[in-house]
Amino acid sequence: MAxxxxxxxxxxxxxxxxxxxxxLGLLCSGPSWADPATAGAEAAVVSIQSLDGLLAPAGxxxxxxxxxxxxxxxxxxxxxxxxxRLQVLLQPSAPGQAQALLFDRLGNQAQVWVNGVLLHQMGRxxxxxxxxxxxxxxxxxxxxxxxxGEPAQLVLELSAQALRAGGxxxxxxxxxxxxxxxxxxxxxxxxxxxxxxxxxxxxxxxLALGLWWRQRDPLYGCFGLAAVLGAARHxxxxxxVPWLPWPWWGGVLAICYGSHLALIARFILHAxxxxxxxxxxxxxxxxxxxxxxPVLSFSLSQPMWWTLALTLLEAAGLACFGLVAIEAxxxxxxxxxxxxxxxxxxxxxxxxxxxxxxxxxxxxxxxPLTPHAVFLFVLILAGMVVARYSRTVAxxxxxxxxxxxxxxxxxxxxxxxxDALQAQQQEQAVQxxxxxxxxxxxxxxxxxxxxxxxxxxxxxxxxDELSAQVKLALDEMRMAVDSLQPVHDDLTAVxxxxxxxxxxxLEAAGLAVQxxxxxxxxIPGLSPAAILQLQRILLEAFTNIIKHAGARTITVSAExxxxxxxxxxxxxxxxxxxxSPDASTAARVGQGVRNMQARAQAIGxxxxxxxxxxxxxxxxxxxxxxxxxG
Amino acid sequence: xxxxxVALVEDNDRMRERFxxxxxxxxxxxFAHGAATAxxxxxxxxDNPVQVxxxxxxxxxxxxxxxxxxCVRLQPACAVLVITMFGDEATMLQAFEAGARGYLxxxxxxxxxxxxxxxxxxxxxxxxxIIARQLLLRWQADASxxxxxxxxxxxxQPDPLSPRESQVLDLVARGFTYPEIATRMSVSIxxxxxxxxxxxxxLGVHNKTEAVYExxxxxxxP
Numbered sequence: 001m002a003x004x005x006x007x008x009x010x011x012x013x014x015x016x017x018x019x020x021x022x023x024l025g026l027l028c029s030g031p032s033w034a035d036p037a038t039a040g041a042e043a044a045v046v047s048i049q050s051l052d053g054l055l056a057p058a059g060x061x062x063x064x065x066x067x068x069x070x071x072x073x074x075x076x077x078x079x080x081x082x083x084x085r086l087q088v089l090l091q092p093s094a095p096g097q098a099q100a101l102l103f104d105r106l107g108n109q110a111q112v113w114v115n116g117v118l119l120h121q122m123g124r125x126x127x128x129x130x131x132x133x134x135x136x137x138x139x140x141x142x143x144x145x146x147x148x149g150e151p152a153q154l155v156l157e158l159s160a161q162a163l164r165a166g167g168x169x170x171x172x173x174x175x176x177x178x179x180x181x182x183x184x185x186x187x188x189x190x191x192x193x194x195x196x197x198x199x200x201x202x203x204x205x206x207l208a209l210g211l212w213w214r215q216r217d218p219l220y221g222c223f224g225l226a227a228v229l230g231a232a233r234h235x236x237x238x239x240x241v242p243w244l245p246w247p248w249w250g251g252v253l254a255i256c257y258g259s260h261l262a263l264i265a266r267f268i269l270h271a272x273x274x275x276x277x278x279x280x281x282x283x284x285x286x287x288x289x290x291x292x293x294p295v296l297s298f299s300l301s302q303p304m305w306w307t308l309a310l311t312l313l314e315a316a317g318l319a320c321f322g323l324v325a326i327e328a329x330x331x332x333x334x335x336x337x338x339x340x341x342x343x344x345x346x347x348x349x350x351x352x353x354x355x356x357x358x359x360x361x362x363x364x365x366x367x368p369l370t371p372h373a374v375f376l377f378v379l380i381l382a383g384m385v386v387a388r389y390s391r392t393v394a395x396x397x398x399x400x401x402x403x404x405x406x407x408x409x410x411x412x413x414x415x416x417x418x419d420a421l422q423a424q425q426q427e428q429a430v431q432x433x434x435x436x437x438x439x440x441x442x443x444x445x446x447x448x449x450x451x452x453x454x455x456x457x458x459x460x461x462x463x464d465e466l467s468a469q470v471k472l473a474l475d476e477m478r479m480a481v482d483s484l485q486p487v488h489d490d491l492t493a494v495x496x497x498x499x500x501x502x503x504x505x506l507e508a509a510g511l512a513v514q515x516x517x518x519x520x521x522x523i524p525g526l527s528p529a530a531i532l533q534l535q536r537i538l539l540e541a542f543t544n545i546i547k548h549a550g551a552r553t554i555t556v557s558a559e560x561x562x563x564x565x566x567x568x569x570x571x572x573x574x575x576x577x578x579x580s581p582d583a584s585t586a587a588r589v590g591q592g593v594r595n596m597q598a599r600a601q602a603i604g605x606x607x608x609x610x611x612x613x614x615x616x617x618x619x620x621x622x623x624x625x626x627x628x629x630g
Numbered sequence: 631x632x633x634x635x636v637a638l639v640e641d642n643d644r645m646r647e648r649f650x651x652x653x654x655x656x657x658x659x660x661f662a663h664g665a666a667t668a669x670x671x672x673x674x675x676x677d678n679p680v681q682v683x684x685x686x687x688x689x690x691x692x693x694x695x696x697x698x699x700x701c702v703r704l705q706p707a708c709a710v711l712v713i714t715m716f717g718d719e720a721t722m723l724q725a726f727e728a729g730a731r732g733y734l735x736x737x738x739x740x741x742x743x744x745x746x747x748x749x750x751x752x753x754x755x756x757x758x759x760i761i762a763r764q765l766l767l768r769w770q771a772d773a774s775x776x777x778x779x780x781x782x783x784x785x786x787q788p789d790p791l792s793p794r795e796s797q798v799l800d801l802v803a804r805g806f807t808y809p810e811i812a813t814r815m816s817v818s819i820x821x822x823x824x825x826x827x828x829x830x831x832x833l834g835v836h837n838k839t840e841a842v843y844e845x846x847x848x849x850x851x852p
Contacts, residue, residue: 496805
């Protein structure tokens with residue numbers, strides 16, 4: 001299990017290492033492009049190794065001398081401006097054939113004369129605003145200038161500024177067609193490479209600064225600043241006319257370059273997530289040094305201060321390298337190994353630059369390597385950004401997935417809880433209804449049957465009485481069933497149904513019915529229990545009239561009286577003998593009346609008996625329609 | 631006058647015997663056949679025309695409503711009456727839709743039963759207030775505009791009620807008897823009963839058009 005990430009990590013390192021090796025190979029072959037010796041392979045093209053000259057450093061006696069190539073002014077006269085006039089005889093050429101001179105470096109300002117004719121001029125001599133010593137230069141020598149069969153005299157007038165890498169390197173002379181080929185190849189690798197570096201650094205720097213602006217991650221800020229500052233030096237290689245006069249421009253470039261390196265060191269610490277205070281302080285010192293020392297160096301024309309700054313940076317870099325190595329060995333950071341490789345390359349390049357370029361120990365001019373080596377860090381940052389972005393996207397997706405999962409889970413739980421609650425409520429409702437029906441059966445038809453049983457057990461029982469008791473039981477049962485009908489809060493339907501059920505019996509008793517029931521509005525919350533109680537009250541009233549009143553007509557009326565709350569007024573009136581609860585007849589119906597009162601109370605209604613002037617009795621029910629509680 | 635021939639399907643033996651006895655005791659009725667299951671009845675019914683068929687809805691082998699549909703197809707002239715429990719209005723409505731012309735209550739008295747059969751055969755049609763109310767609601771729902779078209783599947787609408795029929799239904803629902811309705815509407819009782827029969831008939835027609843519609847939907851009819 002654990003080996004899998006390891007192998008993938010190794011594979012990634014291996015890939016990084018391979019890429020770095022290729023780049024390194026490319027960089028190492030860099031100096032060879034600048035090496036004049038290899039370009040002289042063409043038989044017709046000759047390399048010029050030395051010239052005679054007059055060298056005039058500012059403030060000193062001019063001196064004659066023999067100048068071997070490459071010649072670097074800084075090395076011969078550190079910290080001094082100056083002029084020189086160099087001359088050499090060029091080999092005779094075929095008649096009518098144009099020749100050409102190829103200078104690897106020539107500057108800082110220069111005039112090229114052949115046989116007393118000015119062929120090329122780079123800047124004005126002694127004017128520091130231009131610098132021609134940044135790239136190779138080809139000067140065509142037209143055939144008219146040359147005298148067939150005679151050597152031509154080349155005269156170079158140069159001016160150089162302190163610390164500006166002025167001087168002269170690699171002169172090749174030959175037929176124009178041949179030299180042009182060499183130069184074309186040379187050009188391909190000079191300015192475009194610098195321009196590409198500059199563009200890439202600016203782009204990556206811009207990207208990193210953009211990330212820093214949005215995320216405020218010092219890693220990005222550090223790198224972005226470093227990259228933008230690092231671009232300055234590459235940009236300068238493309239510029240023939242700098243934006244500032246020398247030595248100011250040199251100072252600016254040096255500060256940019258130095259702080260670029262210091263910030264890269266700081267970036268390494270951020271990338272590792274390790275910030276040992278001593279190392280942070282060392283880098284800060286190097287940063288301050290790389291600002292202060294170039295100022296000293298360029299204002300005082302003292303190259304050693306700048307060399308000191310570079311040495312300081314190299315030391316800081318070495319310390320960083322140690323930390324990176326520890327992290328790489330501990331294996332806690334996947335970036336540590338690429339960082340180690342890049343750091344190693346940068347350190348070697350830095351030593352190379354200090355020893356060979358700044359100090360000139362081998363007496364040659366060499367191009368600095370550090371700018372190339374540092375570019376590896378750009379690749380590392382790009383890799384980090386890609387890795388972080390991919391990780392973020394992956395995290396975001398997995399977060400989304402887990403969120404969706406959790407939401408689904410919660411929904412399920414909610415639904416389950418809701419279902420359970422609903423089931424519970426339903427069960428409760430069913431249970432309550434069941435208990436109610438049980439109670440109704442027991443109290444209603446049950447008591448009727450008990451009465452019937454006791455009647456049957458009496459010795460002399462009349463069939464009429466039995467029949468009446470059975471009919472009561474049937475009535476009770478039918479009312480219970482009717483109370484369960486789905487009448488949808490419709491009191492009219494309840495009354496109508498009761499009448500429909502009783503009509504045959506009333507007809508049989510010879511009673512006419514005056515039905516004065518108006519359309520009643522729906523009554524919310526009209527419960528089966530309330531319906532049954534009302535039915536029983538009315539049935540009792542009807543039964544009393546059939547049995548005792550001796551009436552011919554029953555008048556039933558129902559109406560709703562608006563109010564707060566609205567009241568239903570029901571009345572059952574007969575035209576019989578007339579009785580009221582306090583009258584003597586009441587004794588016979590006492591139990592029934594008490595039952596009616598109890599039922600009315602149960603549904604919150606009021607019962608009232610009234611003796612009618614024309615004879616007969618009226619039972620009035622006043623039932624306030626309170627909205628269902630809850 | 632030849633007695634009215636009556637057949638009966640009822641799975642409860644005692645109940646079947648009771649009905650049979652009532653019918654036998656009534657001189658104007660002739661008890662033709664008593665079946666205990668739907669299939670037994672269908673086998674007999676195919677070859678023996680009767681004038682009245684009493685059907686219990688709770689048969690063990692076939693839904694009573696389905697049995698009514700088949701019998702109505704076999705003998706359209708036969709008046710199918712449903713034997714039902716007291717208060718089972720919802721099932722009664724379905725039975726009317728299936729083609730039944732009336733209903734008998736299981737717990738009626740013997741004389742009630744015979745009278746009902748005779749009355750139904752003579753064209754009388756009882757209607758409880760609850761049935762009337764449910765019919766009113768049904769026709770109101772059909773007649774009222776339904777903005778959300780998706781709520782109800784598109785199908786044939788029952789024939790609309792005439793204003794008279796609506797009035798009859800309304801009065802029945804409010805508890806008035808047929809004679810009272812006749813008085814209020816200034817018509818004869820027979821007219822009221824005709825209205826009621828027509829209302830039931832529209833339910834059955836509704837049922838028939840629905841069957842045709844469904845058959846078309848399923849490609850059984852052109």
